[in-house]
Amino acid sequence: MDDLFAPPEHAWRPVSPALARLRRLVLVGAAVVLGAVLVVLGLVLSWPVWLWLVPLLLVAAVAAWGWWLVGRNVRWWGYAEREDELYIKHGALFRTLVVVPYGRMQYVDVQAGPLEQAFKIASVHLHTASPGTSAVIPGLPAAEAARLRDRLTSLGESQAAGL
Amino acid sequence: MSDPALPGEAGVERPYKRLSPLTPLVRSFILVVAMLATSWDDLLRGDLGPLAWLLLALLVAGAVFGAVSWARTKYWIEADELRVDTGIVSRQSRRIRVDRLQGVDIAQPFVARIFGLAELRMDVAGGGTREGSLAFVRLDEAEALREELLARRDRARAATRPGHAGADGEAPVPPRPERELARLDLPTLVVSLLLSAEAGAFLVAAVVLGVAFAVFGQFAGIAGVVPVVIGFALTQFRRLSAFYGFVVTESESGLHVRRGLFERNTQTIALARVQGVVVSEPLLWRRLGWARLDVSVAGYSAGFDGGDGKPSASTAMPVAPRPLVLALARRLLAEAGGPHPDAVALTAPPERARWVSPVGRHFMSGGVGEDLVVSREGLLTRRMHVVPHARVQSLRLHQGVWQHRLGLADLHVDSPPGPVKVRLRHRDAAEARDLLEQENALTRRARRPRDGTAPAQPSPPRVSGG
Numbered sequence: 001m002d003d004l005f006a007p008p009e010h011a012w013r014p015v016s017p018a019l020a021r022l023r024r025l026v027l028v029g030a031a032v033v034l035g036a037v038l039v040v041l042g043l044v045l046s047w048p049v050w051l052w053l054v055p056l057l058l059v060a061a062v063a064a065w066g067w068w069l070v071g072r073n074v075r076w077w078g079y080a081e082r083e084d085e086l087y088i089k090h091g092a093l094f095r096t097l098v099v100v101p102y103g104r105m106q107y108v109d110v111q112a113g114p115l116e117q118a119f120k121i122a123s124v125h126l127h128t129a130s131p132g133t134s135a136v137i138p139g140l141p142a143a144e145a146a147r148l149r150d151r152l153t154s155l156g157e158s159q160a161a162g163l
Numbered sequence: 164m165s166d167p168a169l170p171g172e173a174g175v176e177r178p179y180k181r182l183s184p185l186t187p188l189v190r191s192f193i194l195v196v197a198m199l200a201t202s203w204d205d206l207l208r209g210d211l212g213p214l215a216w217l218l219l220a221l222l223v224a225g226a227v228f229g230a231v232s233w234a235r236t237k238y239w240i241e242a243d244e245l246r247v248d249t250g251i252v253s254r255q256s257r258r259i260r261v262d263r264l265q266g267v268d269i270a271q272p273f274v275a276r277i278f279g280l281a282e283l284r285m286d287v288a289g290g291g292t293r294e295g296s297l298a299f300v301r302l303d304e305a306e307a308l309r310e311e312l313l314a315r316r317d318r319a320r321a322a323t324r325p326g327h328a329g330a331d332g333e334a335p336v337p338p339r340p341e342r343e344l345a346r347l348d349l350p351t352l353v354v355s356l357l358l359s360a361e362a363g364a365f366l367v368a369a370v371v372l373g374v375a376f377a378v379f380g381q382f383a384g385i386a387g388v389v390p391v392v393i394g395f396a397l398t399q400f401r402r403l404s405a406f407y408g409f410v411v412t413e414s415e416s417g418l419h420v421r422r423g424l425f426e427r428n429t430q431t432i433a434l435a436r437v438q439g440v441v442v443s444e445p446l447l448w449r450r451l452g453w454a455r456l457d458v459s460v461a462g463y464s465a466g467f468d469g470g471d472g473k474p475s476a477s478t479a480m481p482v483a484p485r486p487l488v489l490a491l492a493r494r495l496l497a498e499a500g501g502p503h504p505d506a507v508a509l510t511a512p513p514e515r516a517r518w519v520s521p522v523g524r525h526f527m528s529g530g531v532g533e534d535l536v537v538s539r540e541g542l543l544t545r546r547m548h549v550v551p552h553a554r555v556q557s558l559r560l561h562q563g564v565w566q567h568r569l570g571l572a573d574l575h576v577d578s579p580p581g582p583v584k585v586r587l588r589h590r591d592a593a594e595a596r597d598l599l600e601q602e603n604a605l606t607r608r609a610r611r612p613r614d615g616t617a618p619a620q621p622s623p624p625r626v627s628g629g
Contacts, residue, residue, distance in 0.1 A: 003592065003593050003596060004560065004562065004572055004592040004593065004595065004596050005560075006596070008600075084607050085603065085607070093563075093564055094561070094562070094563050094564070095560075095561070095562040095567065096559060096560065096561050096562075097559065097560040097596075097599070098557060098558070098559050098560075099557060099558040099559070099599065099603055100557040101557065101603075101606065101607065101610065103610050104555075104556050104557060128556040128557050128577065129461065129556055129579040130556035130557060130577035130578055130579050130580070131580060132556075132557075132559070132575065132577040132578070132584075133556060133557040133559075133577045134559070135557065159610075
C-alpha cells in the first residue's frame with residue numbers, strides 16, 4: 001500500500017499542523033454546541049436522563065473519532081514538486097494521488113478564509129482544463145502558499161502546452 | 164492583409180456587408196404565419212375585427228422594427244477582427260478576433276433552410292458559450308466567410324509563432340479540396356435506431372404484455388402503453404432527423420460534419436483541438452459489427468451527452484462498421500500521428516477485483532501504448548475511451564477502503580469536459596502506480612515538442628506496450 005503512495009523522489013512535504021488544529025477547533029466547537037443544546041433541552045423539558053445522556057455520549061464518541069481522523073487525514077496530505085509536475089496525495093480513508101503537469105495548469109488560486117487567516121494558513125488550488133483535476137493543497141503556511149503559487153505560475157508559463 | 168489597417172472610426176467608409184434582407188422574416192416566420200392564420204378569414208372578407216387590427220398593427224410594427232434592425236446591422240472583416248455592428252437605439256459593436264476563434268459552425272434552422280439562408284456561429288476561446296453569431300446570411304456567403312475566417316486565423320496564428328507554421332510545423336500545405344471520408348446511409352441509420360437499447364426494452368415490454376394477455380386473457384394496462392410507444396417513436400424520430408444525411412469530410416481546417424433532416428448543421432472539428440475519442444458498441448449492434456464514434460473537442464463542451472445515443476455535438480459518426488469508425492478515429496487523432504487504438508495492448512484487472520466488481524471486471528481493461536492511453540468497459544454498451552498522451556491534463560490514483568484491503572487502485576486520466584474519460588479501474592496497486600509513472604513520462608515527452616524552443620531535454624526511457 002505504501003508503494004502506491006510513495007513519494008516520487010525525496011519525501012512528501014507535509015502541510016502545516018495548524019490545519020489539524022483548525023479542523024479540530026471547528027469539530028470541537030460543533031460538538032460543544034450540539035452537546036449544549038442537548039443538555040439544555042434535557043433540563044428545560046425535564047427529559048429522563050438517558051434521553052439526553054446517550055446522544056451526548058454519541059456526540060462525544062463521534063467527536064473523538066473525528067479528532068483522530070483529522071490528525072490522520074492531515075498527516076496524509078503531502079505534496080512534492082518535481083521538475084515538470086506537482087504530485088499531491090491526500091485522504092486517509094479514500095486515498096488519492098494527483099499528478100498535475102505544470103504545463104497543463106490554467107490558473108492557480110490561493111484562498112484563506114477568516115479562520116484560516118487566524119491560523120496563518122492558506123490553501124492552494126490548481127486548475128487545469130479538466131474539471132476532474134482535484135488538486136488542492138490546504139493548510140499551507142501563508143508564506144509557503146505564496147511561494148508555491150509564484151513558482152507554479154512561473155513554471156506554468158514557461159512550460160505551457162496548448163490544449 | 165490588403166485591408167486598410169485603420170481602426171474602425173465613425174465616418175470612415177468601410178467595405179461592410181449586410182445580413183440577408185430576409186432575416187426579419189425568417190426570425191419571426193412562425194409568428195407571421197400564426198398571425199396570418201388567425202386573421203386570414205377576416206382579411207379575406209375585408210372586415211377586420213379589433214383583434215385582427217391589433218395583430219395587423221403588431222405585424223407592421225414588427226416589420227418596421229425588423230427592417231430598421233436589418234439596416235443597422237453590418238459586418239466586415241478588418242485588421243484580423245470580425246466586426247459586427249448592431250442595435251437600433253443603443254449601438255453595439257462586437258469584435259471577434261480571428262486568432263481567438265476555436266471553430267466556425269454553420270447552422271440552418273428549418274425556416275432558414277427554406278429560404279436558402281444560414282447562421283454562422285463562432286466559437287471563441289475562453290468559454291463554452293457561443294459568443295458570436297451572424298444570422299442570417301446566404302448559405303454560400305456563410306461558407307465563404309467561414310473559409311476566410313479560418314484561413315485568416317491560421318495565418319494570424321502562424322505569424323505569432325515564427326518558425327512554426329500552423330499546427331503541422333511544416334511549410335504551408337497547398338490547399339486541398341474537401342474530401343469525403345464517410346457517409347451514413349438511411350437504411351443503416353434506421354436499422355441502428357431499431358436496434359437501440361430503447362428498442363430492446365420495448366421488445367421486452369411487448370413480450371411481457373403478450374404473456375400477460377395469454378395468461379389473463381386481457382391486455383393489462385394497455386392505456387399506459389400508448390404514451391410509451393409515442394415517446395419511443397418521437398425519440399427515435401428526433402435522432403433520425405438529427406443524424407439524417409450524416410457526412411464527414413476532410414479539408415485543411417479539419418474534419419467537417421454535416422447532418423440534419425430539417426435543420427442542417429455543419430460543424431468543423433479542428434484536429435489540433437481533439438482531446439480524445441470514444442468508440443461505443445451497443446449490445447444489439449455487435450452482431451452487425453457496428454460502432455459509434457464520439458469525440459471530445461476542447462472548448463466544445465456544450466451539448467455532449469453521456470453516450471446514451473442522444474443526438475449531440477460530440478458525435479463524429481452515429482453508426483458505421485467498426486473498421487470505418489476506427490479509421491475515422493485515427494483521422495481525428497492525426498495530431499498524435501494517427502495511431503491505431505486497437506494496437507494498444509490492453510490488460511484486465513486481477514482476479515481479486517471480483518470482490519469489488521464481480522460482473523463489471525470482466526469487461527474492464529486498459530493499457531498505455533506508445534501514443535495513446537486506452538480503457539474499455541461496459542457490459543451492455545462496450546466503450547473504448549482513447550486519449551493521446553499529448554492531451555492528458557492530469558493523472559489521478561484513487562484507492563477506496565475496500566480497494567485498500569485488496570491492494571487495488573483506480574487510475575484516472577483527466578480530460579477537458581466531453582464524452583471521453585479514460586479510467587483503468589481496479590488495477591493491482593503496484594501496477595497502477597507503475598502505469599501512472601509510465602503515462603506521466605509519456606505525456607511529458609509528448610508535450611515537449613510543442614514548447615518549440617527546447618526539445619533537447621533528456622527524454623525519459625521509451626516505454627511501449629501495456
